[in-house]
Amino acid sequence: MGELSRIWRESEHRYRLMGNRCGNCNRVFFPIRAVCPHCHRESIGKMKPMELSGRGEIVSFTIVHDTPPSFVRQRPYALALIKLDEGPVLTGQIVDAENDSIEMGKRVRSVFRKIGEDGKSGIIQYGYKFVLE
Amino acid sequence: MLSENVFVIGAGETKYGELWEKSLRDLAVEAGLKAIENAGIYSRDVQILYGSNSLAGIINGQENIGSLIADFSGIASGNIPAVRIEASSASGGAAVREAYLAIKSGEYDVAVVGGVEKMTDIFGNEVLDMMSSLLDREWEAFFGATPAALAAISARKYMKDFNVKKEALAMMSVNDHANASLNPNSHFKNKITLDQALNATSVAEPLNLMDCSPVTDGASAIVLASESYLKKNKLNGMRILASAISQDYLALHSRDSIYTLDSTRIAADEAFKRSGLKREDMSFVELHDSYSIYGLMELEDLGFAKKGEADKLVEEDIKLGGRLPVNPSGGLKAKGNPLGATGVGQFVEAFLQLKGKADKRQVKDARYGLLQNMAGTGSTSVVHIVGGD
Numbered sequence: 001m002g003e004l005s006r007i008w009r010e011s012e013h014r015y016r017l018m019g020n021r022c023g024n025c026n027r028v029f030f031p032i033r034a035v036c037p038h039c040h041r042e043s044i045g046k047m048k049p050m051e052l053s054g055r056g057e058i059v060s061f062t063i064v065h066d067t068p069p070s071f072v073r074q075r076p077y078a079l080a081l082i083k084l085d086e087g088p089v090l091t092g093q094i095v096d097a098e099n100d101s102i103e104m105g106k107r108v109r110s111v112f113r114k115i116g117e118d119g120k121s122g123i124i125q126y127g128y129k130f131v132l133e
Numbered sequence: 134m135l136s137e138n139v140f141v142i143g144a145g146e147t148k149y150g151e152l153w154e155k156s157l158r159d160l161a162v163e164a165g166l167k168a169i170e171n172a173g174i175y176s177r178d179v180q181i182l183y184g185s186n187s188l189a190g191i192i193n194g195q196e197n198i199g200s201l202i203a204d205f206s207g208i209a210s211g212n213i214p215a216v217r218i219e220a221s222s223a224s225g226g227a228a229v230r231e232a233y234l235a236i237k238s239g240e241y242d243v244a245v246v247g248g249v250e251k252m253t254d255i256f257g258n259e260v261l262d263m264m265s266s267l268l269d270r271e272w273e274a275f276f277g278a279t280p281a282a283l284a285a286i287s288a289r290k291y292m293k294d295f296n297v298k299k300e301a302l303a304m305m306s307v308n309d310h311a312n313a314s315l316n317p318n319s320h321f322k323n324k325i326t327l328d329q330a331l332n333a334t335s336v337a338e339p340l341n342l343m344d345c346s347p348v349t350d351g352a353s354a355i356v357l358a359s360e361s362y363l364k365k366n367k368l369n370g371m372r373i374l375a376s377a378i379s380q381d382y383l384a385l386h387s388r389d390s391i392y393t394l395d396s397t398r399i400a401a402d403e404a405f406k407r408s409g410l411k412r413e414d415m416s417f418v419e420l421h422d423s424y425s426i427y428g429l430m431e432l433e434d435l436g437f438a439k440k441g442e443a444d445k446l447v448e449e450d451i452k453l454g455g456r457l458p459v460n461p462s463g464g465l466k467a468k469g470n471p472l473g474a475t476g477v478g479q480f481v482e483a484f485l486q487l488k489g490k491a492d493k494r495q496v497k498d499a500r501y502g503l504l505q506n507m508a509g510t511g512s513t514s515v516v517h518i519v520g521g522d
Contacts, residue, residue, distance in 0.1 A: 006271075010271055031271070031272050037382075059286075059290065059391065060286045060287070060289045060290035060391060061286060061289065062282050062285035062286050062289065062337045062338055062339075062340075063335075063337065063338040064277060064279065064281075064282045064285075064337045065334075065335045065336055065337065065338070066258065066261065066279070066281060066336040066337065067258065067261070067277065067279065068258060068259075068261045068262035068265060068274075068277075068279065069257070069258055069259055069261075069262060070262065071277050072258075074277070076335075077277060079276070079277050079278055079282050079286070079337075080286070081286055081385070081386050081391065088386075089386040089387070090272070090386055091272065091273045091276055091278050091283075091384070091385070091386050092276050093276060093277055104289070104290065104293065115275065115276060115277075116275075125275070127275070127276065129276075
């Protein structure tokens with residue numbers, strides 16, 4: 001599911017982990033925000049793009065068994081909240097690891113992977129997943 | 134400032150469940166007409182209608198729910214306003230709040246809120262993708278997050294940080310099923326044992342099928358009226374003592390804590406402040422326990438237990454005869470969770486409880502009830518306190 005423009009629009013952020021930083025309070029955001037939720041109008045015009053390292057640790061995770069149709073072939077898969085070293089927390093899959101080797105607090109780094117596709121002849125969607133360090 | 138007291142004067146609902154033979158409009162109309170009949174008024178007395186629904190656009194291909202309900206309830210000829218309120222699985226509570234404000238302001242005297250969801254018109258797990266639209270599609274669901282998966286992520290950390298056993302989560306579901314077995318409208322009529330709750334098929338570890346609310350069809354409706362209308366027409370009803378709504382970040386990963394529901398905490402504090410009542414005044418609570426872990430988190434964020442300590446309530450307190458009966462209706466796990474109807478259904482239950490008409494699941498001497506309705510992983514919470522004289 002998903003129209004081409006919707007997938008394309010977010011590609012820079014998904015491919016390169018592009019976030020941004022508030023020039024007023026220095027907090028880092030991913031995905032990017034037009035306005036800092038802490039500084040409000042003081043942040044306008046001061047949100048600067050910033051590439052994130054993709055390194056961080058597992059806040060918590062689950063092994064997903066009941067999945068939407070587009071993820072059926074991947075099940076069961078590990079899905080985690082990852083706290084990046086720069087501060088933001090994001091949601092992503094953990095791959096290339098036995099599910100029982102995944103633990104809260106373990107270090108991970110991002111990798112560029114296929115996320116899904118729009119049926120057999122539809123567009124392929126790419127983005128980040130994570131591997132244990 | 135004009136400020137009317139607001140009452141619920143009638144309530145009605147369909148059975149909840151997999152209702153293959155009934156359509157979206159069938160359900161909405163059935164519940165709406167039951168509520169109007171129950172209120173003892175006529176359709177022509179209704180001045181505004183709020184439809185609450187979450188996913189009809191993608192599940193049923195039907196938007197414009199306000200008009201649909203008004204039309205087939207037979208009130209289109211009255212040309213009254215009819216709109217849909219959407220706040221995901223908190224649509225119902227949010228719609229009741231809009232009706233409450235409309236009456237409180239003095240603009241209207243009689244409003245109907247009709248909540249409906251027809252979820253089984255879609256095959257298999259396609260509906261799971263649609264339900265994931267209540268998350269952040271681009272930054273959660275795109276990567277494989279589902280509502281259950283995010284609840285599971287909260288559950289794992291909660292259980293570890295507070296050393297809470299899985300049994301405590303399971304007890305929430307056992308309680309829901311026990312109460313639902315006494316509710317003729319509930320999706321599930323069977324009781325479950327702790328063993329069954331702990332050993333069901335895994336959905337998203339550590340949560341299994343018995344931790345998750347089902348995919349439910351159903352509709353619930355209530356009629357609200359101003360105090361002056363009640364007096365003029367010699368009616369009585371259940372007073373809405375406080376109504377509060379609060380918001381949080383859409384995505385779970387944007388919040389400071391993944392097991393604190395700030396939207397629920399803030400709405401609850403506001404509702405208690407406005408009602409002048411205390412936690413211990415509540416005769417029962419209806420929680421939005423779409424996943425068992427949320428039941429525990431909500432008891433804490435509503436102020437009935439300290440963070441990480443709701444497990445102390447699950448053995449005895451939450452039962453029908455306990456100190457704080459939780460989900461006498463059967464809750465989202467067992468009465469069912471027809472998203473847009475769920476929050477309105479909580480009012481239907483409260484109305485029965487406070488009128489003493491809840492039959493076998495009647496909470497003894499019920500005087501005040503708290504109703505908490507929530508969107509997704511907690512992005513919106515609506516808290517109402519009802520009852521009194």
